[in-house]
Amino acid sequence: MTETTGRPTRRGRPGHDREDVIRAGVQLFNQQGYDATSVADLTTHLGLTKSALYHHVESKAQILEIALDDALGGLESALQDALQRPTPAERLTAIVDGAVRVLTERQPQVTLLLRLRGNSAIELAALERRRRFDHTVTDLVREAQAEGLVRSDLDAGVATRLIFGMINSVVEWYRPDGPVDPELLGAEIRTVALDGLRPRHDAPQT
Structure with missing residues (x-):
């Protein structure tokens, strides 16, 4: 996947990289619906804190x-x-x-x-x-x-x-x-x- 927003790509932290976060987000969006998926759902699914999630992406919208x-x-x-x-x-x-x-x-x-x-x-x-x-x-x-x-x-x-x-x-x-x-x-x-x-x-x- 490629970044198209013009923002610099963030480096991942040990345990999960950016691709993992995006893949998990897409999976949850397809299972639950985008609007029904919260940032808390994403962090729980990945086993990350919010700050760790935001190290990889700026928001669930991204x-x-x-x-x-x-x-x-x-x-x-x-x-x-x-x-x-x-x-x-x-x-x-x-x-x-x-x-x-x-x-x-x-x-x-x-x-x-x-x-x-x-x-x-x-x-x-x-x-x-x-x-x-x-x-x-x-x-x-x-x-x-x-x-x-x-x-x-x-x-x-x-x-x-x-x-x-x-x-x-x-x-x-x-x-x-x-x-x-x-x-x-x-x-x-x-x-x-x-x-x-x-x-x-x-x-x-x-």
Whole structure:
């Protein structure tokens, strides 16, 4: 994870480093909800005093900000990679594969992103970044429709939500130590999602 606030990164104390604190914070936020998690919950979970916790991070809000930036940064990087591909089909395939990869590699952070309610400036800023991501993916779907790769009778925004509804549902059941290979998972989701959106030659197109 990277610090994006422009503040210097603090060194950890023996027993816990900054990554431990952020990881524990994200875990508790996902279990209890961000608003319901107190600094006391964090210190109890980590076995730290408040002063020791604040040696690593400035606040629980900073933990949220760092985690959300990690999730969004991964998705945005995958999108930029997809945009470099030469054809609409390759771009759409690449963003589906990339999004699944980010979810499986950063599952706790993405889970936190998907559960945001917009109750703070940090959350609202993250939701705005996510909207920009969704709008760009919708443009990729429109490009694929123009090339005849996706059914033109579907609204591009709805098709995007359906694709990412399938991808996002993975956070509820995927386990890094489970039997599902993340690379195969991406291919399987891509097959189910994109094959279902392809035009049928016997179906009327609008």
